[in-house]
Amino acid sequence: MDHPLLVVPPGARLRVALALVLFAIALSVWLGSMDEVLRGPGTEGGIVGYEFCGEVARCQAQLDAMEARGASTTLAMSLGVDYAFLLAYSTAIAAVIVFLAARLPRAPRALAAIASAQWIAAGLDAIENYALWRMLAGGARDPWPAIAAWCAAPKFAIVAVGLLTVLVLLGMSVRSR
Template structure:
């Protein structure tokens, strides 16, 4: 929670017309020309905040990966019918964490050097894969919690 709050607190100046979703817009910028424009729109202070935010994100990976994986395992334990799929989904959270690290390295390369290919594409694909796997895990946990709650009622 503290890491998440720190990331939120350091991302305020990253939201503008070119980056309507702040750092998430940067994750999906897609090409070096758009990345350069976004970085210019942030200015020096925004670049520093983005770098700090990415540093915190490396720590956040250590929190969200096990949390979502454990959540998937909790659902697997409660609903044996999907145990193999849910265990696989729990393991895939580690893969999502690796994609998050790859994304962060690509974004740091964009921040610390002149934006160039292939870094925006690497960040884009890594973010897409990370969010896809993470979303599946969160949906599985939410569905499991709803079903568990319905069984109690």
């Protein structure tokens, strides 16, 4: 298997993977605490509901509800922290896949593709965040609601495939011991 993360020396891979995973978890906890502030009447879905609002009227209604509760600053902070999170989760998932796959006698090429796809998910997440930021800064206007939703859906699908792959590889790793 060939992948850019294989430049990490084998002796350091566990430490690198753990550091990335712990950083991603820490950011996820922080984002989760901000999401609690974003949830409320009219925004029951929190940030994910905002990502998938999809239409100008629904997105504006969510922005108005957050503004009425004084949560707009939290939304802005959440979008900013998410830029760090998208780098952390995508690289953490990719690293775990690559490092576990490198231990297999013959790792399928698809594993490198799934690992690399996590960075595509991060790119979609960055575009989605930009669209969400544009709506926060200037009101919900076309094309931003659709761009956010169309980026969020494949992002979540790619990350889900990556996490499922991690679970399968971890299971194979435990079973082979």
